Amino acid sequence: MAVNFNNYRQVLQQxxxxKAKLVAVSKTKPVEDIRDLYAEGQRIFGENYVQELVDKAGQLPQDVQWHFIGHLQSNKVKYIAPFVGMIHGVDSLKLLAEISKQALKHHRVIDCLLQVHIATEETKFGLSETELFQLLEQAGSLAGVRIAGLMGMASNTDDETQVRREFAGLKTLHNAVKEKYFPGDEFFKELSTGMSGDYKIALEEGSTLVRIGSLLFGARNYA
Incomplete structure (x- = not known):
């Protein structure tokens, strides 16, 4: 399926x-589809798999802003550190320290979002509120990363009230973290919530980055 440009324009209008930004989730989709959206003006693309991201980055213009949005293993950071624009799902001090180490090797500072577990499913990754504050207490010496905000994934449910409650709770936590650790910091401003099915609720609850794939590129074929 080719890019759905009507949906793309509708999302931008939403x-x-x-003043939120669109992360076009292009995982498993061909480079040609990314080029088509690039030609429309889209610059931020999200990928979940390190090797796929590296391959695509080598074939596309250098002004593409690549966001890594999957679960990142520490031993894979070195492959994307030279060029990745933002890493969304940082859920441990170990991973944050490795990103900092690899970024400094390339004389870079990489923007990172700390992933908080807000869903009911135990299978989803993320820090508890206690773990989040513990990490923040220890992260100040990492010169190769810039903590730019928080990220969360709502429960996979049709209960919009629950989804809204989870997004609202993360926004409240974001405000508390900013007040305590980043007062006056212009960089701690991002809240990455919302995907194709729930991004409108996420926007209403403070999202600044929505991660949308299937609405733009169609369903994915993992076969």
Whole structure:
């Protein structure tokens, strides 16, 4: 399936009043589809797999802003550290320290979002609120990373009230973290919540980055 440009333009219209940004999730999709959206002006693309991201980055313009949005293993950081724009799912001090180490090797500072577990499913990754504050207490010496905000994935449910409650709770936590650790910091401003099925609720609850794939590129074929 080719890019759905009508959906793309509708999503941009939805984002405009909130001044939020679109991360076009291009995982498993061909380079040609990314080029098509690039030609429309889209610059931020999200990938879940390190090797796929490295391969695509080598074939596309250098002004693409690549966001890694999957679960990142520490031993894979070195492959994306030279060019990745933002890493969304940082859920441990060990991973944050490795990102900092690899970034400094390339004289870079990489923007990172700390992933908080807000869903009911135990299978989803993320820090508890206690773990988040523990990490923040220990992360100040890492010169190769910039903590730019928080990220979360809502429960996979049709209960919009629950989804809204989870997004709202993360926004409240974001505000608390900013007040305690980043007062006056212009960089700690991002809240990455919302995907194809729930991004409108996420926007209403403070999201600044929505991660949308299937609405733009169609369903994925993992075969």
């Amino acid at each position: 984002l405009e009043p909130y």
